[in-house]
Amino acid sequence: MPRPAAVDLEAAYQASGVGPVLEQLDRELVGLAPVKGRIREIAALLLVDKLRMDLGLRAQPPTLHMSFTGNPGTGKTTVAARMADILHKLGYIRSNHLVSVTRDDLVGQYIGHTAPKTKEILKKAMGGVLFIDEAYYLYRPENERDYGQEAIEILLQVMESRRDDLVVILAGYADRMDRFFGSNPGFRSRIAHHIDFPDYSAGELMAIGERMLAAQSYRFSPAAREAFARYIVARMQQPHFANARSVRNALDRARLRQAVRLFEGRARDLTAEDLMTIDASEILASRVLGAPAA
Amino acid sequence: MRLTQGTFSFLPDLTDAQIGAQVAYCLRNGWAVNLEFADDPHPRNTYWEMWGQPMFDLKDPAAVMYELAACRKVHGGRAYIRLSAFDATAGWESLRLSFITDRPAEEPGFGLERQEAGGRNIRYTARSYAANKPVGERY
Numbered sequence: 001m002p003r004p005a006a007v008d009l010e011a012a013y014q015a016s017g018v019g020p021v022l023e024q025l026d027r028e029l030v031g032l033a034p035v036k037g038r039i040r041e042i043a044a045l046l047l048v049d050k051l052r053m054d055l056g057l058r059a060q061p062p063t064l065h066m067s068f069t070g071n072p073g074t075g076k077t078t079v080a081a082r083m084a085d086i087l088h089k090l091g092y093i094r095s096n097h098l099v100s101v102t103r104d105d106l107v108g109q110y111i112g113h114t115a116p117k118t119k120e121i122l123k124k125a126m127g128g129v130l131f132i133d134e135a136y137y138l139y140r141p142e143n144e145r146d147y148g149q150e151a152i153e154i155l156l157q158v159m160e161s162r163r164d165d166l167v168v169i170l171a172g173y174a175d176r177m178d179r180f181f182g183s184n185p186g187f188r189s190r191i192a193h194h195i196d197f198p199d200y201s202a203g204e205l206m207a208i209g210e211r212m213l214a215a216q217s218y219r220f221s222p223a224a225r226e227a228f229a230r231y232i233v234a235r236m237q238q239p240h241f242a243n244a245r246s247v248r249n250a251l252d253r254a255r256l257r258q259a260v261r262l263f264e265g266r267a268r269d270l271t272a273e274d275l276m277t278i279d280a281s282e283i284l285a286s287r288v289l290g291a292p293a294a
Numbered sequence: 295m296r297l298t299q300g301t302f303s304f305l306p307d308l309t310d311a312q313i314g315a316q317v318a319y320c321l322r323n324g325w326a327v328n329l330e331f332a333d334d335p336h337p338r339n340t341y342w343e344m345w346g347q348p349m350f351d352l353k354d355p356a357a358v359m360y361e362l363a364a365c366r367k368v369h370g371g372r373a374y375i376r377l378s379a380f381d382a383t384a385g386w387e388s389l390r391l392s393f394i395t396d397r398p399a400e401e402p403g404f405g406l407e408r409q410e411a412g413g414r415n416i417r418y419t420a421r422s423y424a425a426n427k428p429v430g431e432r433y
Contacts, residue, residue: 095353116347123361127354165356 012051018043021089025082030211031204035079038195039086046090063163063192064092067135068171069178070197073243076171077133079197083169084129093167097128103137106151114147118154126165135170136180156186200243205232209247213278218255223280227289234288250286257282295403297335300376301393310359313377313395317355320379325390326350327358328380329365333373333432334425335401345369348380362395371399372433398424398433 013019022043025036049059068076081098088096101121108114140146159168181188206229213219220228235246258278262270298304320327327349330342345365349358365375375396378389402423409417424432
């Protein structure tokens with residue numbers, strides 16, 4: 001069969017349905033420029049590979065095992081949950097499912113328990129994405145008889161030999177993941193994409209907060225919005241700041257305070273507007289903005 | 295003599311791609327896929343050994359093919375391997391599909407024994423030639 005002389009990249013792009021996926025990602029996730037950039041690269045590669053195959057050129061499916069590192073609350077788990085969807089739409093994985101596990105799901109409690117357990121999880125994840133949260137717990141250097149090492153070996157073997165069948169995503173805090181990769185060099189080299197999740201800026205956190213509220217049918221009053229912007233800046237200076245997670249916790253507390261305020265003023269009738277609106281007082285009552293601990 | 299037990303047994307052996315497609319069909323229906331092997335092919339031998347555990351909650355046939363490859367490495371060519379799909383929904387709770395994926399290179403078949411009983415009655419027994427040898431030397 002003669003090779004077609006040329007292929008139409010634009011037409012292939014339109015036909016693949018990748019565009020809407022990337023747009024949706026841009027729309028729904030705030031910030032995270034490096035992550036979006038990498039996903040764009042992967043999408044481009046998969047598309048070009050498909051075209052190469054059409055022209056009869058050799059195209060080896062790329063390795064898509066990934067590691068997500070970053071501070072608490074930077075969206076690692078959220079993006080991983082999206083990843084199955086994205087890779088499925090890009091046509092890289094066969095089924096749109098994500099198996100999310102931690103050490104307990106992989107490592108057994110006695111000799112001979114670990115291998116079947118790890119293999120069972122791997123089998124469940126085949127065709128989709130296996131997400132290992134806080135992967136560094138797999139390796140416990142202080143205990144040389146720890147079964148984690150066995151799980152790691154099986155993982156590595158399957159990651160290598162069954163590249164077409166599953167995508168493994170490891171996630172964890174940057175410094176500990178570095179130490180984990182340092183002591184398991186095989187892992188580092190088998191993972192093609194090391195993606196670092198940057199901390200959010202104050203503006204991005206504000207946008208995230210508004211989205212969280214909108215998703216739960218709440219909104220800020222103008223004064224509350226201004227107070228929350230101040231809250232974020234103050235909270236970022238404090239210890240144990242966990243990016244989007246801190247924002248979510250703050251909003252959860254604000255909702256509690258709002259419920260109390262509505263409850264105490266229950267003499268009058270409430271409108272839907274009342275039930276939706278977070279007032280400045282709910283934000284200002286926070287310890288972070290200097291209010292006494294309530 | 296070719297053993298004809300289970301679905302597809304009068305067809306040529308399924309290729310891996312065809313097995314995978316059957317497994318995909320089973321998984322789409324929510325059935326749990328199991329692998330079993332046996333070296334005694336007698337039709338009334340319902341107790342086949344299980345390879346690993348029944349595989350629940352799978353999403354993709356690749357997992358079954360992975361186990362099938364592992365099973366073949368140990369038993370391939372020296373035993374029958376069959377794949378069965380179990381439907382756990384209430385009212386069924388039984389196998390919905392079962393077929394042989396691998397068979398020994400040579401299948402000696404069955405001999406028919408006649409036992410003469412009282413009153414010129416004849417009792418018949420089917421005996422697998424392979425099962426005359428001890429376990430481990432049958433194929």
